[in-house]
Amino acid sequence: MPKLQRSQWYDLCRDMNWQFKYVTDDEVFPEALSHGHGIRPAAWWSWDEPYKISYGEYVHNQAEKEAGVYSVRSALARSRFFENLDPGWKAAIVAHYGVFAMPEYLATFGEARMGRFGRAAAWRNMALFGTLDEIRHGQLQFSFSHALLKKEPRLDWAHKAFHTNQWGAIALRNLFDDMLTANDAVSTAIQLTFIIETGFTNLHFLGLAADAMETGDVEFSTLISSIQTDEARHAQQGEPTLRLLIQQGKKAEAQRLIDVMFWRGWRAFALLTGPSMDYYTPLAHRRLSFKEFMLEWIIKQFNDQFRDLGLERPWYWDLFMDELDWLHHVFHLGIWYWRSTVWWNPSAGVSAAEREWLEAKYPGWHDRFGTHWKTIAENVRQGNIALTHPETFLIVCNTCQHPLCCAAIGAPPQQLTRDGRLYTFCSAPCKWIFEQDPARYAGHLSIVDRFVSGQIQPPDFDGALAYMGLSAAEQGTDATNYAWALEQPERPATVAT
Amino acid sequence: MAMVPLQAVFRGDCLTLLVPVDDQDRMDVVAQKVAHHVIHRRLPAQDAPMRVRYHDRVLPTHHTVAQAGLSPMSFVEVFYDVREREHPGMDRGSDPG
Numbered sequence: 001m002p003k004l005q006r007s008q009w010y011d012l013c014r015d016m017n018w019q020f021k022y023v024t025d026d027e028v029f030p031e032a033l034s035h036g037h038g039i040r041p042a043a044w045w046s047w048d049e050p051y052k053i054s055y056g057e058y059v060h061n062q063a064e065k066e067a068g069v070y071s072v073r074s075a076l077a078r079s080r081f082f083e084n085l086d087p088g089w090k091a092a093i094v095a096h097y098g099v100f101a102m103p104e105y106l107a108t109f110g111e112a113r114m115g116r117f118g119r120a121a122a123w124r125n126m127a128l129f130g131t132l133d134e135i136r137h138g139q140l141q142f143s144f145s146h147a148l149l150k151k152e153p154r155l156d157w158a159h160k161a162f163h164t165n166q167w168g169a170i171a172l173r174n175l176f177d178d179m180l181t182a183n184d185a186v187s188t189a190i191q192l193t194f195i196i197e198t199g200f201t202n203l204h205f206l207g208l209a210a211d212a213m214e215t216g217d218v219e220f221s222t223l224i225s226s227i228q229t230d231e232a233r234h235a236q237q238g239e240p241t242l243r244l245l246i247q248q249g250k251k252a253e254a255q256r257l258i259d260v261m262f263w264r265g266w267r268a269f270a271l272l273t274g275p276s277m278d279y280y281t282p283l284a285h286r287r288l289s290f291k292e293f294m295l296e297w298i299i300k301q302f303n304d305q306f307r308d309l310g311l312e313r314p315w316y317w318d319l320f321m322d323e324l325d326w327l328h329h330v331f332h333l334g335i336w337y338w339r340s341t342v343w344w345n346p347s348a349g350v351s352a353a354e355r356e357w358l359e360a361k362y363p364g365w366h367d368r369f370g371t372h373w374k375t376i377a378e379n380v381r382q383g384n385i386a387l388t389h390p391e392t393f394l395i396v397c398n399t400c401q402h403p404l405c406c407a408a409i410g411a412p413p414q415q416l417t418r419d420g421r422l423y424t425f426c427s428a429p430c431k432w433i434f435e436q437d438p439a440r441y442a443g444h445l446s447i448v449d450r451f452v453s454g455q456i457q458p459p460d461f462d463g464a465l466a467y468m469g470l471s472a473a474e475q476g477t478d479a480t481n482y483a484w485a486l487e488q489p490e491r492p493a494t495v496a497t
Numbered sequence: 498m499a500m501v502p503l504q505a506v507f508r509g510d511c512l513t514l515l516v517p518v519d520d521q522d523r524m525d526v527v528a529q530k531v532a533h534h535v536i537h538r539r540l541p542a543q544d545a546p547m548r549v550r551y552h553d554r555v556l557p558t559h560h561t562v563a564q565a566g567l568s569p570m571s572f573v574e575v576f577y578d579v580r581e582r583e584h585p586g587m588d589r590g591s592d593p594g
Contacts, residue, residue, distance in 0.1 A: 330511045330512070333511065333512070333539075334512050337512075337538075337539070368511075369511075371509070371539075371540060371541070372510070372511070372539040372540065375537070375538065375539050375540060375541055376538070376539065379537070379538070387537060387538050388538070390534070391533075391534060392514055392515050392516060392517075392534055393514070393515040394512055394513065394514060394515070395504045395513040395514065395515055403512060403513075404504075404512070404513040405511070405512075406513070407506040407510060407511050407512060407513050408511035410508075412572055412574070413504065413513065413572055415572070422569075422570050424504065424570065424572075448515055451515070452502050452515075452569065452570070
């Protein structure tokens with residue numbers, strides 16, 4: 001019996017949409033979980049994914065990918081590739097596993113919610129593959145990090161991080177709850193798959209895989225490449241959802257969802273990817289600066305998509321563009337100085353050659369940040385290591401939960417009082433996000449709120465480290481044991497006579 | 498005597514800190530407590546008096562935290578008053594600096 005071509009049966013098998021007779025539409029798709037924006041049910045049935053795949057093809061492809069990535073790991077298991085990696089690159093991947101492994105599992109919730117409460121069968125079908133993808137991504141990254149535990153015990157944080165009250169974990173939980181574990185299907189399609197996956201992580205993973213290969217970390221490169229191919233497929237749930245909302249006159253709602261998550265995504269990206277690209281990746285292996293990468297890949301793509309979809313750039317676009325020059329440098333300085341509060345060894349990345357590179361890529365870097373690092377380096381050279389460690393907390397933003405950065409541009413924090421509680425924000429967009437849905441965000445306590453309200457005992461810096469789950473052996477230290485500061489100190493320029 | 502946690506930045510630094518002070522601390526003490534976390538750590542010292550700014554107002558040195566109306570998590574900026582060094586004795590109690 002001859003087989004039909006996929007195009008001859010795909011739509012028929014996929015489109016299991018029907019009118020409900022025995023239950024209401026709202027009982028099948030409750031607003032809190034689905035959020036149909038008042039669009040009539042049958043209108044959603046025109047949702048069509050750009051990337052079509054059958055279940056058989058999916059299983060076949062995934063099996064091949066799994067075989068490929070695990071064979072590379074097996075081949076490398078007996079080598080000493082990890083021991084030979086640059087300390088800065090190790091910082092990048094130890095941080096990466098703690099940040100990304102568990103959220104991959106959390107993304108399963110978001111995909112599964114779309115797989116059940118998406119308004120069209122085609123969408124639910126695609127989300128099912130997305131659910132399976134995210135389970136695979138979680139398992140892959142737990143498996144790979146676990147295999148390296150004997151060489152780097154802090155890779156345990158791949159699993160541990162999200163179960164602690166470490167400040168970054170609190171920030172990430174807040175973000176991922178907002179984006180996917182506590183989000184409706186339509187908002188998840190736009191905020192997770194269109195903004196974060198299509199806009200940020202898909203491209204980030206492409207760059208990360210290339211950087212890993214360049215640095216000699218073939219295992220990590222293979223892993224990330226394998227994940228990226230899945231992301232590129234299931235991330236395409238966002239665009240048809242956006243198109244449908246716009247066609248149905250819901251452009252303003254779509255724009256608001258984008259504006260909220262673009263800002264949140266940007267801040268997470270600046271905190272995690274910025275330092276990795278511009279400070280942790282060995283200088284010889286840097287292809288693009290973080291800003292160049294953002295301009296060439298992320299921003300160009302967003303601009304094209306906003307234009308093609310008839311959407312506007314987020315209202316804070318000029319502010320965002322300005323931050324490309326300084327935000328991640330502030331975050332890096334904060335992470336390095338507060339290195340005992342993270343589970344990786346941050347590379348300072350400010351040797352003389354690296355400072356030259358930073359000044360070339362970010363004209364004015366010396367004026368903005370040179371004095372800070374020079375003061376720190378001088379303390380290192382004089383043996384005053386205690387002065388390179390903090391004795392108090394950084395204030396964090398009540399929306400993004402990241403260290404307050406506004407002092408870098410001489411701006412005071414944004415504040416508001418609600419029900420007798422004072423909230424502090426790093427920027428106008430973070431305050432605006434909070435004001436979009438105060439009830440959604442108001443109950444959350446930042447790490448600073450917890451300290452001030454007496455939840456952290458004893459109420460001092462050591463008490464905070466214990467609260468964050470960081471034993472002495474787990475606290476970050478300088479990646480190169482201060483080699484960058486101990487190199488030949490700068491000498492004043494010789495004046496020609 | 499009560500502890501008042503402040504949000505504080507030292508001008509020139511790029512990070513905002515949680516700095517516990519006492520409600521009876523004078524502003525020169527508040528400035529010292531903020532400077533402790535910044536000067537000689539990320540910024541060099543300067544030969545100039547330190548002042549505290551709150552809501553676009555430079556607070557008189559002799560005012561206490563309570564007198565200045567600072568409450569928990571109020572935001573203050575501490576800075577070196579270079580003009581005071583060059584022209585000592587000038588009253589800058591309400592000078593935005």
